[in-house]
Amino acid sequence: MKSRIETDGYGRKKVIDACMEPCAIERGMRIIGGKWTGSLIYHLKDGPVRFNDLNRMLGGATKKMIDQRLKELEARGMVLRTVINDRPIAVTYELTELGRSAMDILEDLRLWSEKYDIR
Amino acid sequence: MKSRIETDGYGRKKVIDACMEPCAIERGMRIIGGKWTGSLIYHLKDGPVRFNDLNRMLGGATKKMIDQRLKELEARGMVLRTVINDRPIAVTYELTELGRSAMDILEDLRLWSEKYDIR
DNA sequence: TATTTCAGGTATACTATTTATACCTAAGGA
DNA sequence: TCCTTAGGTATAAATAGTATACCTGAAATA
Incomplete structure (x- = not known):
């Protein structure tokens, strides 16, 4: 879960480092x-x-x-x-x-x- | 989660009180x-x-x-x-x-x- | 003796959920 | 002018889950 978000002056946000594959939460959920x-x-x-x-x-x-x-x-x-x-x-x-x-x-x-x- | 199990002499088990509808775990999982x-x-x-x-x-x-x-x-x-x-x-x-x-x-x-x- | 029940599953058909892909409207930038 | 962004929606195809019936062999029931 490395994704971060940055916000500009208009409240717009940018994802800096999206998790491009299922993250730990998702992987765990797929099991249990x-x-x-x-x-x-x-x-x-x-x-x-x-x-x-x-x-x-x-x-x-x-x-x-x-x-x-x-x-x-x-x-x-x-x-x-x-x-x-x-x-x-x-x-x-x-x-x-x-x-x-x-x-x-x-x-x-x-x-x-x-x-x-x-x- | 009231279900209990009893075991007879042959290792056979009987469910005493099965949970007949989705129990708390299942209900929670259906949400998150x-x-x-x-x-x-x-x-x-x-x-x-x-x-x-x-x-x-x-x-x-x-x-x-x-x-x-x-x-x-x-x-x-x-x-x-x-x-x-x-x-x-x-x-x-x-x-x-x-x-x-x-x-x-x-x-x-x-x-x-x-x-x-x-x- | 004949039928039903139980064990631990499998087979088939059907329904519901998820995915992939394209598209919509309005505003802003190159 | 054309392309991109916002926040979604539409359609079709693939995947997942459900309902129901059935299988083999042993044992209990009628």
Whole structure:
């Protein structure tokens, strides 16, 4: 975020150093701000959860969405997928250290949302 | 976020109290997690900025996106639009108190993004 | 025994959001 | 005169998200 602005005598401003590609905020949001991603991470905060339980916990998200988000997070090393049993298949998802590192942001977001009654 | 989980002897878990509608995290994300919204707010942190300057600062977002996001944020009372001049038209956008209240979250997100080199 | 349920997903079709590109009006500068 | 700037809007195409149904194998229910 290097961009600066200078103002001339007429109140006109000039951008001195625009950020030409997604800045840190934007890059972060693309990860934890994807639809359902934040909720997903947040619901994993207390330890491993199984796929269908996540699905039930996030009323409103489809299995496809959950699946896709979990795969994204796994690919980024934020979530760990473990097959705990095949036949009957059973899988759990849990946060890695990196995944857990986002919890503070999400907790702040939750508090903010509740404080200002965001709907 | 009332949902709880109970585990039986086989590692199977049951959701006791699922959140059936978007929880606080999700509701918050729908506001500041929209594409470009976080960046937009963040770039307003140092005071009023004009439309085309925002457009230049957020390399990658189109005017249409910027316009739409600013209108959303204005409608939520997070941003204030002021016409400082007509003929030649000049408009500035700035954060309200509510808009400013989201800055801590965004600042944390920025630090997180940079610390873990999120791309 | 037959049907339904659950696990963890995938397939298909549809809708909504985002992007790319061009354009608008009025004023000012080269 | 032509080009640029301001603050947007219009149109079409690409991408993302949703709703719904379905798959395999095991186990519980009728």
